[in-house]
Amino acid sequence: MTASAAEVPDGGELRSGARRVILFALHSERGDADAATRYQLAALRPLGMRLVAIVEPWLAAEEFSAVDGLVDEIVRFDGAAVDARAYRSALQTVDVTSFDEVLFTGNSWFGPIGAFDEVLSRMESSAAQVWRLIETTDRTPESFPAEGFPRALAPWTWTLVRTATVGSAAWREYWAASKQDGEDAFAEALIRGGASGAVAYPAELGPRGNPGILAPGILLDAGCPVLLRSVFAQFPPLLDRFAVLVRPIIAEMAERGYPVELLWRAVARTTPPAALNALAGMLEILPETPPAIDAQPSEGSPLRVVVLAHVPHLGFVDELAERLRQIPGAFDLIVTTTDGRKAAKLKARLRASDRDWARKAEVRVTWVPGGRDMGALLIGCRDILLSDRYDLIIRVHGREPRRKSLNVREYGRRYQLENLLSGPGYVQRIFDLFRGEPGLGMVFPPIVHIGYGTMGRGWGAYREPAEDLASVLGIAVPLDEVSPLAPYGGMWIGRPSALRIFAEHDWTVGDYHRARRARWVELTRVQERLLGLAAAEAGFHCRTVMNREHAQISHTALEFKLDELSFTTRGYPVEQIHLLRRAGWTGYGGVVALIRMYINLNHPRIAAATQPLYRTARNAGLMGQRVLAAVRNEHKDDGGDR
Template sequence: MKTAELVTSHQRPSRPYPAGGRRALVYVVYDTRGDVEAYIPYALEKLREHCDHIIVVVNGNLTDRGRRTLETVSDILSERENVGYDIWGYKHGLDLLGPRIADFDEVVLANDTWFGPVRPFGPLFERMDKRPLHFWGMTDHLRVEPNPFTDSDYLAYHLQSYWMAVRKDMFLSPEWEQYWRELPPLTTYADAVAKHEAVFTERFVELGFSGEVAFPTLTDKIENHAVLYAEQLLDAGCPTLKRRPFFQWPPFMDRLAVVGKWTLQAAERYGYPMELIYQDLARNVEPRTLNADAALFDVLSDADSTYDPERALRVVVLAHVFYVDMTEEILERVGFLPGSYDLVITTPDEERATAIRRILNERSLPGAAEVRVVESNNGRDQAAFYIGCRDILTSGDYDVVLKVHSKKTPQDGFAVGRHFKRQQFENLLHSANYVANALALFQREPGLGLAFPPMVHLGHPTLGHAWWQNRPGVEELAAGLGIAVPLDEVSPLAPYGSMFFARPEALALLVDAGWTYEKFGGAEAYVDGGLAHVLERLPVYAAGERGFHSRTIACADYVAASYTALDYNVDQMSATMPESTMHQIEFLKRAGDFEYGTTRDFIGIYARLHRPDEEVRLLSIYDRTERVRSAFWRLRHPRTWFHRR
């Protein structure tokens, strides 16, 4: 790919990177936990081949483990107050270089907002070293008018600040020194873009310095191609893959038809270690956003299997059986597992245990089988799993655990209960090849923590509401368990119905929490807001904190029914609103809660959409008017009012 050159009428002399030259790197890191994600040392190790001196600047404080990690891949490691974003981090790194900057021929300013190298750095540096220039960037952004951050003037064409390389003639100039000396405070992301990123390129070009972009914008559309055309950039040889495509708001990516899965497939095709990507994203992105952006949903085949029996996984089935009449059905389904597996059935009393043992005795199972009577039915299958089977989950004897239980959901009516049961069992244990393919996911992805059916929606009002009253409890438990994975805004990514495949170590934070049956409470506590329902929504977040990602899985039969229902429902809801789904969602979010469509509700909606600063005042006027109207009505109808009371 050709480079794009920025030219001014009073161009200063420029030259290629000298043979045998020396390059310094200032690399800025920010992590909410003070840890260091594994993709960072990987990138720095690869950059070491091209950089003689590496300064790592950390915005914020490091853990001891994070510090040890970065010390092995840097020459200077410096922690600073987290102010000024990565831009002031760059300034700090340049200040650390001080007069020694003259010892180098090029300085690269880069941050941790990208994975790489997906494609090798070597060809990039070789190509850019030959170019006579003063500075160059990895990617660029077209001019935008008006400026989206100020709603006036324009946002200048610029090289993006996550990667900027500057040659000696520029960084030893008085203009360079003046620029950094006068760098304004940056207190918001908009400041970082409008006061530096969109200023830097135009400023230095106007001063006569020549700049180039290694991978120019691929379209004349005003779009961030480093995010929206990431797959095409990789195909063009770009070493860096921005992280943003995998945490960008999914409706925005949907509107532009950006399929993150295709980008990930490209990265994998070029040999990048994918677990570095999944581990970072699992810890730092809302799981439902990641599930959508990265398309971590697999429709597994019943026709053939990709499971490798030569690398057989050690599997244990933990089944809680309350309804004994479902034991045979569960055993039939579990029998689809490839090869040998162990089985532990928990049940709340000895009478049920005796009946279950009788059924087991009539079957030939491939592995060990055990029936356990748990101390209490408090918490039902959740307590039986985390308390009654804790010794199994912590034993280290198994690679994968399959959690199932005798699900009937009789309180929801026959059809709804039957569907929920089928939705769980068929999307976990549909056929022998299907189950083998589910386990094959764990063989291929050592960082896969959980696999479970997608959120149930047929017969259930879960869409948009699935936190119910459980979010406060999840927030409290997550804080207590040290889970910093961001919680999903609308509905959590969770194994609703509480059946799943999992690596035991992915559940360690929940298994080791020291639950008791008393904490779960009795039958009256098995409601939204109770511990059992809170725990149902926590596994993905607990796994993510340990760096394990999650996938949703489904069989083709179920997807056919589920997708067509969703397709029709979204089509119906979209019919009364204009433009794309993204615009419709933005409109509805601005409008806020519609409640029951009363006059007061619509006054609130009008205010939020058109006069947001006056919502409280307008609602207060309405409430006073209603009180006056009600008092007047009572005066006019005293007898009726008395009887109504």
């Protein structure tokens, strides 16, 4: 889509007396030029006499057309536009000697945060022939490919070279070869050749000589008008190690006028959702009291809300009614259940109730064997998901997990329901999150870890089926390595448009029948784990929410468990995690597991050669366990959720 007039800054007149050409490298593994990139181009346009975009061969045709309307010229580069080779291709096409200055930049940053005025003033008042915005001396930044975070590749940030250097021997020598150098190596090569150099924000501002990634808040406080996109490509424990707090940075960006919805839509589609949730501190601890009158959003009409409640057993009706009374304002209610007898009783219960908690109510029979609450949603309520009748869906259900103790079942149900529908003021604050963030697609409680062993194995046996289903649905957002950001337990509040990818797929009852023939890979659990990814693919981000009581319980338990788990491993959490990931699966600490861990850590080549054999044997053992469990449960009624 083309950025609207509201999404881009005013173009205006050329704001500099210098004759400047801007070479802008556009890198996107998804083949798009997102709205944040278009915002950049519109902001850069007044800074130069000529704006040239360097694009990759996989840029989609409609995206190419959108970029073409924002620049003076497009240069096609046959590769990823992330290093010197991309700019070299532009220099072979564009005669930069007819300008006073050449500015090398690209879509490696979000901005401008505020305005470029201060940067322009500093740049134009400097006599340096090579002028950099952010200096980086860290040539090999730490990366974590085994954890799903390889080294982030991005175009250059901002290096200005003046004409006197453009014609120098150092310039000609550098560009004579097809180099893969980074931005700082290029600047230093020119400086070694005799050019004078200066930087606005030196490397000493950040640890390890990398302020752009490890000290972005310091740069922002110092007046830097950009935030590097690479911040969102980092392993979250690394930023934790250096106390990089992204949440207040984004809040400051918003205060300075940057439309942060562009940032959210960009990073939601390129960063694994659970990692983004951690990087940006996207957990909301909400109070029970409604916001003050003057703090409540006043724009627009009231939200159109529908509650989709799955009631597999009548014992859930009273608790459902109590939770629905916590929803402020009018809403519609659609109840799904598994057979006609239950439906008749539900209708009678609804008629007998005071009905103060719902504008209108409907009961639907959605018997999808093996489909649980997800089958009832995607088949029985597909028309709701695809319609534009509602702004928000509240999804609740009364499923009780089998093979869990009464205490765990009680806590799990409370955790889900109370963290979504704790009270009228609490729910009002959730609604205000959606009003205030057009790109917010879903909210749900964080992964439950008290009474459940989900943490650390959220994918479990569902990773491979999830990858297959994501491919079928057209979801290209990278998956988290360990556990997905998902509404475990299937309760959430979200926009119908955020789940359109799921709703548009033609699910059938037979899909769930096939899943039940392989009970260890139930389709419902795979679908549940992909909801957050589906929202991200559509450009929506998710937030997790908790009320204060559950936050107190959860944090203290989690803090103690993490403290105990860290006791025998040295270093910061990022180092502990890296060591344990290299060691691999511990099993139960037997001789075989300990030998394998030793080989993984000390003889990685041998480990790589034997890993396929070990993985095959382990998967066979796990599959056998699941088959035996399925056989033992075969006599049980399919309606563990009925």
